[in-house]
Amino acid sequence: xxxxxxxxxxxxxxxxxxxxxxxxxxxxxxxxxxxxxxxxxxxxxxxxxxxxxxxxxxxxxxxxxxxxxxxxxxxx
Amino acid sequence: xxxxxxxxxxxxxxxxxxxxxxxxxxxxxxxxxxxxxxxxxxxxxxxxxxxxxxxxxxxxxxxxxxxxxxxxxxxxxxxxxxxxxxxxxxxxxxxxxxxxxxxxxxxxxxxxxxxxxxxxxxxxxxxxxxxxxxxxxxxxxxxxxxxxxxxxxxxxxxxxxxxxxxxxxxxxxxxxxxxxxxxxxxxxxxxxxxxxxxxxxxxxxxxxxxxxxxxxxxxxxxxxxxxxxxxxxxxxxxxxxxxxxxxxxxxxxxxxxxxxxxxxxxxxxxxxxxxxxxxxxxxxxxxxxxxxxxxxxxxxxxxxxxxxxxxxxxxxxxxxxxxxxxxxxxxxxxxxxxxxxxxxxxxxxxxxx
Numbered sequence: 167x168x169x170x171x172x173x174x175x176x177x178x179x180x181x182x183x184x185x186x187x188x189x190x191x192x193x194x195x196x197x198x199x200x201x202x203x204x205x206x207x208x209x210x211x212x213x214x215x216x217x218x219x220x221x222x223x224x225x226x227x228x229x230x231x232x233x234x235x236x237x238x239x240x241x242x
Numbered sequence: 243x244x245x246x247x248x249x250x251x252x253x254x255x256x257x258x259x260x261x262x263x264x265x266x267x268x269x270x271x272x273x274x275x276x277x278x279x280x281x282x283x284x285x286x287x288x289x290x291x292x293x294x295x296x297x298x299x300x301x302x303x304x305x306x307x308x309x310x311x312x313x314x315x316x317x318x319x320x321x322x323x324x325x326x327x328x329x330x331x332x333x334x335x336x337x338x339x340x341x342x343x344x345x346x347x348x349x350x351x352x353x354x355x356x357x358x359x360x361x362x363x364x365x366x367x368x369x370x371x372x373x374x375x376x377x378x379x380x381x382x383x384x385x386x387x388x389x390x391x392x393x394x395x396x397x398x399x400x401x402x403x404x405x406x407x408x409x410x411x412x413x414x415x416x417x418x419x420x421x422x423x424x425x426x427x428x429x430x431x432x433x434x435x436x437x438x439x440x441x442x443x444x445x446x447x448x449x450x451x452x453x454x455x456x457x458x459x460x461x462x463x464x465x466x467x468x469x470x471x472x473x474x475x476x477x478x479x480x481x482x483x484x485x486x487x488x489x490x491x492x493x494x495x496x497x498x499x500x501x502x503x504x505x506x507x508x509x510x511x512x513x514x515x516x517x518x519x520x521x522x523x524x525x526x527x528x529x530x531x532x533x534x535x536x537x538x539x540x541x542x543x544x545x546x547x548x549x550x551x552x553x554x555x556x557x558x559x560x561x562x563x564x565x566x567x568x569x570x571x572x573x574x575x576x577x578x579x580x581x582x583x584x585x586x587x588x589x590x591x592x593x594x595x
Contacts, residue, residue: 209369
């Protein structure tokens with residue numbers, strides 16, 4: 167599974183990154199988590215409000231930090 | 243639970259509703275009760291229990307601090323809760339849909355108003371800017387949005403209301419909107435599209451439509467409570483620092499001390515306030531308590547308002563971010579137009595009040 171976190175280094179992006187890491191660890195799934203900070207890549211996903219969570223190329227959430235529980239649901 | 247969940251079992255819905263409503267009522271009633279008791283309580287604590295001498299300056303300063311801090315925090319929680327719920331009805335995508343292809347002036351008015359209620363964080367200003375201008379929102383209209391969103395926000399309004407009363411809060415809001423509308427309109431008229439970095443217009447325009455799922459009221463309410471946590475947590479250190487400085491000024495700086503340097507008759511004070519305010523960055527929570535004390539000590543309303551707007555509305559970090567999509571020339575014009583608008587507002591207030 168490929169997980170990308172989109173955001174230009176705002177505090178919320180870091181929070182999302184940590185939450186995703188935690189969710190991945192608790193679910194014990196195989197996943198590659200990367201941060202995407204390049205603005206052109208961000209807009210290529212059609213994301214307007216950061217932080218955004220992309221799982222396998224699909225936009226799962228934008229402009230907010232979902233709870234670890236919610237992220238787990240998205241990962242399943 | 244392999245399906246992505248979200249539909250809660252039906253039977254618990256009713257009791258959940260009762261629970262949600264009780265929670266809201268309790269929260270609102272408790273907050274209002276506390277607000278009304280605070281002044282008495284702080285007086286009682288300082289002068290009856292701790293036996294401070296009421297003629298000493300430090301007593302006035304401490305009483306001010308003990309009264310103002312919780313008062314503003316409670317007001318903040320109430321309003322942030324309400325605004326948090328209102329915001330669940332507005333997403334950047336929806337705002338964009340309303341704005342795209344709108345005629346210039348109407349578009350500017352709408353954009354400024356939507357800037358108040360659309361969830362916005364300056365760190366997503368760039369993707370939002372690109373999204374707007376590439377999907378048919380005129381540049382000037384986009385600017386109206388970008389000016390009003392950080393300047394006219396609920397935190398500023400609450401603080402102004404709590405510390406100055408509703409008249410000034412309303413004045414701030416209407417003049418803030420006025421500046422956003424007018425500056426955006428002027429920028430639109432100047433036809434500055436060529437000063438947007440070229441790649442912006444080439445970039446991917448489509449917005450990833452997040453599945454437009456209907457939120458339930460319970461979800462909206464929990465988002466409201468969530469935003470209290472988020473915003474109050476972010477804002478309180480600024481607030482406490484601001485009120486502490488304000489308390490000091492309140493207790494120690496003599497009455498009318500500032501009249502000669504920041505008063506009405508010091509005509510140069512407005513431009514200087516704006517010039518100092520532009521590079522400074524603080525959110526509303528930090529600057530408003532300080533501003534309150536300045537006002538109390540004889541600074542003129544227009545000067546103080548201009549300072550505040552410049553600090554909150556224009557900031558160096560924001561310009562650095564915007565530089566990625568705008569050429570320097572456009573940034574300078576943007577600062578110039580908005581700064582000029584603030585200047586006018588400052589002078590008008592000094593004349594009228």
